[in-house]
Amino acid sequence: MSFDTCKDVWVFIESFQGQPKSVGLELLGQGRKLADGLKQKLCAIVIGKDVDAAVKESAAYGADKIYVIQGDEYENYSADAYGNVFLKLCEKYDPNTILVGATVNGRDLGSKIAVSLRTGLTADCTALSVDEDTGNVVWERPAFGGNLYAQILCSETRPQMGTCRPGAFKKPERNENNQPEIIKEDIHTPESEIRTKVLNFIKACEDNDMRLDEADVIVSGGRGMKSAENFGILKELADVLGGTVGCSRAAVDAGWMPQSKQVGQTGSTVTPKIYFACAISGAVQHVAGMSGSGTIVAINKDETAPIFEVADYGIVGDVFEIVPALVKELKAKQQA
Numbered sequence: 001m002s003f004d005t006c007k008d009v010w011v012f013i014e015s016f017q018g019q020p021k022s023v024g025l026e027l028l029g030q031g032r033k034l035a036d037g038l039k040q041k042l043c044a045i046v047i048g049k050d051v052d053a054a055v056k057e058s059a060a061y062g063a064d065k066i067y068v069i070q071g072d073e074y075e076n077y078s079a080d081a082y083g084n085v086f087l088k089l090c091e092k093y094d095p096n097t098i099l100v101g102a103t104v105n106g107r108d109l110g111s112k113i114a115v116s117l118r119t120g121l122t123a124d125c126t127a128l129s130v131d132e133d134t135g136n137v138v139w140e141r142p143a144f145g146g147n148l149y150a151q152i153l154c155s156e157t158r159p160q161m162g163t164c165r166p167g168a169f170k171k172p173e174r175n176e177n178n179q180p181e182i183i184k185e186d187i188h189t190p191e192s193e194i195r196t197k198v199l200n201f202i203k204a205c206e207d208n209d210m211r212l213d214e215a216d217v218i219v220s221g222g223r224g225m226k227s228a229e230n231f232g233i234l235k236e237l238a239d240v241l242g243g244t245v246g247c248s249r250a251a252v253d254a255g256w257m258p259q260s261k262q263v264g265q266t267g268s269t270v271t272p273k274i275y276f277a278c279a280i281s282g283a284v285q286h287v288a289g290m291s292g293s294g295t296i297v298a299i300n301k302d303e304t305a306p307i308f309e310v311a312d313y314g315i316v317g318d319v320f321e322i323v324p325a326l327v328k329e330l331k332a333k334q335q336a
Contacts, residue, residue: 006096006158009035010043011063012086012109013054014077014101020046020054022171022213023101027164028061029172030128031099034137037130040096041065044180047085049075055182060174065181067093073189076198077105081189083112088187090117095159097137099128102163110163119157125164126269126288136160142265142288165269167213168292210244212263216273217243220263220290221251224279224300224319228256233323234278240330241274248286264289279319282307299323 011031013024028044035042043065044058051070058066069085086109089095100110102124114121122139126149129138136153139162143150154160212218219238221231231245238245247257249264263270264286275293280286282298282305290296291310298311299319308314315322 002094003158006094008041008043008065008093008095009038009097010045010067010095010099010159012098012100012106013044013046013058014103014106015046015048015051015054018048018050018053020057021101021103021166023103023106023164023166024054025057025061025171026166026169027099027101028058028063030164030169031097032062032172034097034099034128034130035064037132038096038135043067043095045069045086045089047074047082059178059180060176062172062175062178063180065183068182068184069187070184071188073191073194077109078194078196078198079108079112080194080196082109083116084189084193085185085187086113087116089185090159092185097160098162100161100163102165106163110161114161117157117159119159119161120152120154122152122154122162125162126168128162128164137162147284167268167270170271170292212244212246212261212268212270215244215270217241217276218246218263218270218272218274218290218293219243219276219278220246220248220280221257221278221319222248222280222286223250223254224281225251225256230320231256233320233327234276236327237276237323237330240327240334243272243274246270248280248283277307277311278323280307281305282310 009031011027014021031042041064044063045067046054047069073081100106110121125139125141127140136155137160139152219234221234234245246263247261251257252259252262265288269289271292273294275290275296277298296311297313298307299315299322303316
């Protein structure tokens with residue numbers, strides 16, 4: 001891709017069964033900052049079968065342009081079909097920057113595009129900015145187990161590409177009055193070129209549970225919870241507040257909680273309105289995954305625990321006494 005002709009910041013709006021995933025909408029907020037810094041347009045890329053909802057949400061969250069590609073072959077994600085669409089779009093419109101959510105599908109798609117275009121791809125970014133002197137995007141990501149942060153530039157090729165974890169950024173404010181330019185592209189991928197087929201979907205959690213990246217309230221437990229059974233008291237607190245339960249890596253390693261509930265550098269990055277860290281010491285790898293939460297409440301019997309350094313509210317005491325007391329008080333207020 002040419003430095004002279006490349007323009008605009010693209011955000012891939014990943015969807016499932018017609019509904020856009022939060023990460024694409026979150027990235028529209030970051031894309032806006034980059035587009036303004038580069039003095040370019042912010043574009044959403046929507047691919048699927050029934051995409052009206054994804055197009056509507058992309059407009060509401062600030063896209064200047066929306067490229068829409070529809071077809072039966074795009075009902076479910078495949079690297080062959082979606083990669084074909086992206087490469088044809090890139091050949092036609094020559095983007096400057098591409099943002100993709102670091103989901104299973106997003107990581108697959110991002111790497112395929114980067115290899116095909118012979119450009120770089122920075123994974124799991126936690127901060128984005130523009131170097132005004134060079135026009136390069138500054139991609140920031142954790143390194144060395146989260147102990148350091150690396151700033152990476154793609155100075156010799158275009159487009160510049162990066163993936164960002166779901167929950168790493170907050171969604172921008174909705175604007176129902178935004179009227180982006182809608183560009184419909186007729187791109188189809190022959191069935192013979194699609195080498196994989198989705199047979200079925202299996203839910204990863206119970207019907208009454210919610211994903212960590214969708215929860216406004218998360219009650220997480222760590223090594224200090226001592227057993228899987230003890231996470232029951234955290235679930236009681238989460239249920240009262242309409243949230244879900246999370247955990248640290250130590251709880252997963254001990255076999256008390258599934259990996260899907262892990263918060264941290266090797267788990268999920270979350271930004272709920274309220275985050276409870278119960279019996280969690282506050283290792284840097286865990287903090288990297290939850291420090292962007294609105295309000296952080298730490299409960300730990302060790303008053304020197306590092307978690308208190310990032311907490312908005314800290315309670316020094318026994319989690320097995322404090323959490324049941326909180327549940328009792330909250331239930332009383334709800335019934336009053």
